[in-house]
Amino acid sequence: MSSIQEQIQTEVSSNDVVLFMKGTPQFPMCGFSGQVVQILDYLGVPYKGVNVLDSDEMRSGIKEFSNWPTIPQLYVKGEFVGGCDIVREMFQSGELATHFADAGVPVKQPAKA
Numbered sequence: 084m085s086s087i088q089e090q091i092q093t094e095v096s097s098n099d100v101v102l103f104m105k106g107t108p109q110f111p112m113c114g115f116s117g118q119v120v121q122i123l124d125y126l127g128v129p130y131k132g133v134n135v136l137d138s139d140e141m142r143s144g145i146k147e148f149s150n151w152p153t154i155p156q157l158y159v160k161g162e163f164v165g166g167c168d169i170v171r172e173m174f175q176s177g178e179l180a181t182h183f184a185d186a187g188v189p190v191k192q193p194a195k196a
Contacts, residue, residue, distance in 0.1 A: 087138075087140045087141060088148055091141070091145055091148045092148075094131070094133055095148075095161050098130070099129070099130075099159065099160055100123070100129065100130035100131070100159050100160075100183075101131050101132075101133060101157075101158045102120070102123065102130055102132050102133070102155055102157050103155060103156045103157075103158075104119065104133065104134065104135065105134070106134055108120050108123075115167035116154070116155045116167075118167050118170075119157060119167055119170050120132070122170060122171065122174045122179070125192060126179070126180055126183065127189075127192060128183055128188055128190055128191075129189070133145075142154070155170075157170050159186050159188060160186045162186075180192060
């Protein structure tokens with residue numbers, strides 16, 4: 084395993100929720116990353132943002148790691164959840180809040196009934 088893959092694995096295993104994104108949670112650098120940040124912030128989920136724009140190696144490495152072509156990418160308890168479209172659909176259906184709760188991640192906004 085290359086060092087970037089090990090670095091990604093460490094981030095995914097040592098944080099309950101990790102968002103690989105363009106920019107930072109405080110300053111997203113693309114609309115899709117911004118949407119996922121808004122959803123996570125709305126749900127009140129603690130998460131770590133990893134800026135893939137800091138390194139070309141990280142930017143291509145995360146795509147190989149997940150076998151997923153786009154960024155952002157959300158991981159919960161080591162499991163790849165999806166990109167912006169999947170996260171948005173799960174949020175709108177209430178499935179995302181339930182997924183976090185089932186994984187033992189605290190959510191401030193409960194799932195919509």
